[in-house]
Amino acid sequence: xxxxxxxxxxxxxxxxxxxxxxxxxxxxxxxxxxxxxxxxxxxxxxxxxxxxxxxxxxxxxxxxxxxxxxxxxxxxxxxxxxxxxxxxxxxxxxxxxxxxxxxxxxxxxxxxxxxxxxxxxxxxxxxxxxxxxxxxxxxxxxxxxxxxxxxxxxxxxxxxxxxxxxxxxxxxxxxxxxxxxxxxxxxxxxxxxxxxxxxxxxxxxxxxxxxxxxxxxxxxxxxxxxxxxxxxxxxxxxxxxxxxxxxxxxxxxxxxxxxxxxxxxxxxxxxxxxxxxxxxxxxxxxxxxxxxxxxxxxxxxxxxxxxxxxxxxxxxxxxxxxxxxxxxxxxxxxxxxxxxxxxxxxxxxxxxxxxxxxxxxxxxxxxxxxxxxxxxxxxxxxxxxxxxxxxxxxxxxxxxxxxxxxxxxxxxxxxxxxxxxxxxxxxxxxxxxxxxxxxxxxxxxxxxxxxxxxxxxxxxxxxxxxxxxxxxxxxxxxxxxxxxxxxxxxxxxxxxxxxxxxxxxxxxxxxxxxxxxxxxxxxxxxxxxxxxxxxxxxxxxxxxxxxxxxxxxxxxxxxxxxxxxxxxxxxxxxxxxxxxxxxxxxxxxxxxxxxxxxxxxxxxxxxxxxxxxxxxxxxxxxxxxxxxxxxxxxx
Numbered sequence: 001x002x003x004x005x006x007x008x009x010x011x012x013x014x015x016x017x018x019x020x021x022x023x024x025x026x027x028x029x030x031x032x033x034x035x036x037x038x039x040x041x042x043x044x045x046x047x048x049x050x051x052x053x054x055x056x057x058x059x060x061x062x063x064x065x066x067x068x069x070x071x072x073x074x075x076x077x078x079x080x081x082x083x084x085x086x087x088x089x090x091x092x093x094x095x096x097x098x099x100x101x102x103x104x105x106x107x108x109x110x111x112x113x114x115x116x117x118x119x120x121x122x123x124x125x126x127x128x129x130x131x132x133x134x135x136x137x138x139x140x141x142x143x144x145x146x147x148x149x150x151x152x153x154x155x156x157x158x159x160x161x162x163x164x165x166x167x168x169x170x171x172x173x174x175x176x177x178x179x180x181x182x183x184x185x186x187x188x189x190x191x192x193x194x195x196x197x198x199x200x201x202x203x204x205x206x207x208x209x210x211x212x213x214x215x216x217x218x219x220x221x222x223x224x225x226x227x228x229x230x231x232x233x234x235x236x237x238x239x240x241x242x243x244x245x246x247x248x249x250x251x252x253x254x255x256x257x258x259x260x261x262x263x264x265x266x267x268x269x270x271x272x273x274x275x276x277x278x279x280x281x282x283x284x285x286x287x288x289x290x291x292x293x294x295x296x297x298x299x300x301x302x303x304x305x306x307x308x309x310x311x312x313x314x315x316x317x318x319x320x321x322x323x324x325x326x327x328x329x330x331x332x333x334x335x336x337x338x339x340x341x342x343x344x345x346x347x348x349x350x351x352x353x354x355x356x357x358x359x360x361x362x363x364x365x366x367x368x369x370x371x372x373x374x375x376x377x378x379x380x381x382x383x384x385x386x387x388x389x390x391x392x393x394x395x396x397x398x399x400x401x402x403x404x405x406x407x408x409x410x411x412x413x414x415x416x417x418x419x420x421x422x423x424x425x426x427x428x429x430x431x432x433x434x435x436x437x438x439x440x441x442x443x444x445x446x447x448x449x450x451x452x453x454x455x456x457x458x459x460x461x462x463x464x465x466x467x468x469x470x471x472x473x474x475x476x477x478x479x480x481x482x483x484x485x486x487x488x489x490x491x492x493x494x495x496x497x498x499x500x501x502x503x504x505x506x507x508x509x510x511x512x513x514x515x516x517x518x519x520x521x522x523x524x525x526x527x528x529x530x531x532x533x534x535x536x537x538x539x540x541x542x543x544x545x546x547x548x549x550x551x552x553x554x555x556x557x558x559x560x561x562x563x564x565x566x567x568x569x570x571x572x573x574x575x576x577x578x579x580x581x582x583x584x585x586x587x588x589x590x591x592x593x594x595x596x597x598x599x600x601x602x603x604x605x606x607x608x609x610x611x612x613x614x615x616x617x618x619x620x621x622x623x624x625x626x627x628x629x630x631x632x633x634x635x
Contacts, residue, residue, distance in 0.1 A: 012082035014063040097129035111151035213283035318593030359398040408503040410441035434487035439494035507562030513621035551583040564590035
């Protein structure tokens with residue numbers, strides 16, 4: 001049966017979450033109740049092929065696992081598929097686009113009228129998916145040519161064709177092509193069986209690949225098996241001669257490739273074996289060999305690229321990474337990028353095969369770091385590369401950012417107890433031994449008479465006073481009885497009253513909330529300029545490099561000013577930006593550096609996810625609202 005792209009997305013969504021409230025599910029996929037009932041029938045039919053059973057119970061839609069082996073085999077595919085297509089679930093042309101690519105690459109020539117008749121489309125309605133299909137293949141160096149009596153035909157290197165097929169199989173999942181095109185069983189890619197065989201081989205040989213490279217190798221082997229069955233053989237290796245010679249002479253890689261060919265019963269053609277050796281090399285099968293090649297031929301290039309990335313981080317984000325573990329991770333990834341460049345693979349990597357990194361695509365500043373690294377490498381090689389090429393580097397930087405300590409003002413505490421100072425001294429010792437010292441700057445003991453006579457003075461000096469005296473002019477107090485049994489109350493009080501916003505910048509931390517009225521006569525640039533007091537030049541630059549997340553457009557404007565300014569708000573109606581509907585905006589202008597990047601990264605994440613926080617700031621756009629929220633989530 002033919003299912004829509006939305007059905008596959010709904011299934012992937014449920015497989016990843018296992019259960020969801022029906023109302024939230026309907027909202028997520030923009031369904032009517034009637035559409036939900038129809039989709040539920042489709043999902044129940046599809047689920048068995050993924051080890052699942054779909055049912056509804058108590059206002060929830062539930063994905064129950066009935067075959068754990070099958071479910072876990074499919075899980076990575078479903079995750080990758082969902083995160084690659086989560087904003088395009090109503091674009092059924094996308095399936096047509098990738099199916100056209102599939103037919104082009106396997107048939108070499110396609111008659112558009114036949115495709116249109118097969119799917120019940122008019123020829124004109126195929127114009128957009130056809131255009132996008134040709135652009136996609138062009139990115140792999142594959143040309144489309146119109147030939148009379150044959151239709152549209154493609155020309156390209158066999159290895160480029162395999163990389164292109166690998167990408168669309170990852171984007172759409174093989175099952176979609178099998179169902180959508182009613183492909184004969186002998187033409188179908190058998191990814192799951194290939195995966196099982198390859199994992200068994202890796203376990204036996206004690207080989208380790210990360211999940212990304214694992215999937216890449218399995219997809220390549222699966223595509224290769226199908227191409228060789230159809231007599232499509234690699235004749236042009238397209239590898240630089242220095243690497244070619246080293247690969248040719250490496251017995252370990254050759255033996256590994258030959259064993260894989262034996263496992264998959266593939267014909268041992270020399271060029272095919274060498275190509276698989278190259279794929280294994282660029283997947284990290286032999287890291288010692290990678291370093292040998294780098295040291296022999298590309299040492300200076302690798303060092304220059306490594307320094308280019310670090311210098312960019314210093315220039316744009318004031319980050320000087322000195323953590324040796326993080327530097328070693330980046331160094332290793334840069335080595336693989338250099339090897340892929342000289343094996344002509346760098347431009348062929350179009351997306352992350354295991355789905356987008358949540359560290360990057362949930363945290364806006366990490367997204368901008370990723371784009372900046374991509375820009376630096378693209379400029380270095382004078383070659384446009386995909387964002388996915390550098391995501392592993394940005395993942396490492398995310399963990400570095402997460403480890404950075406942020407300094408906020410610690411609390412000054414005073415203790416004043418009637419009678420002798422003995423009780424106050426004991427309480428001071430208790431606090432020092434039981435309360436986290438990172439919250440406390442000092443603990444002073446004050447005479448109770450002195451405190452009563454100078455309430456205003458001590459109110460200015462101290463952030464908190466612990467006392468058994470009834471004070472009229474000091475609000476920031478805890479009673480001695482509160483402290484007798486436990487120090488938890490004090491620690492919570494200190495944590496919830498930290499001045500985190502004040503620690504973000506040397507100047508002023510500002511929140512400006514404005515709902516923007518959108519009219520047909522005014523452009524987005526004009527609206528944002530009028531409502532935010534930013535210049536037209538700043539807005540135009542920000543829109544060119546903006547980050548879109550859910551219904552939010554996020555703009556980052558770096559400056560050397562000591563102030564940090566957040567402009568946030570909603571549009572009166574959704575606006576179209578990069579073919580997406582945006583309902584809210586966040587514009588950050590400020591000096592981002594190692595001292596504040598951790599907090600800003602978390603703050604923007606919270607603004608993106610927590611609509612209640614957005615609503616509170618609409619009612620009262622004050623730093624103390626942000627402060628209270630950050631204190632509640634940050635330890």
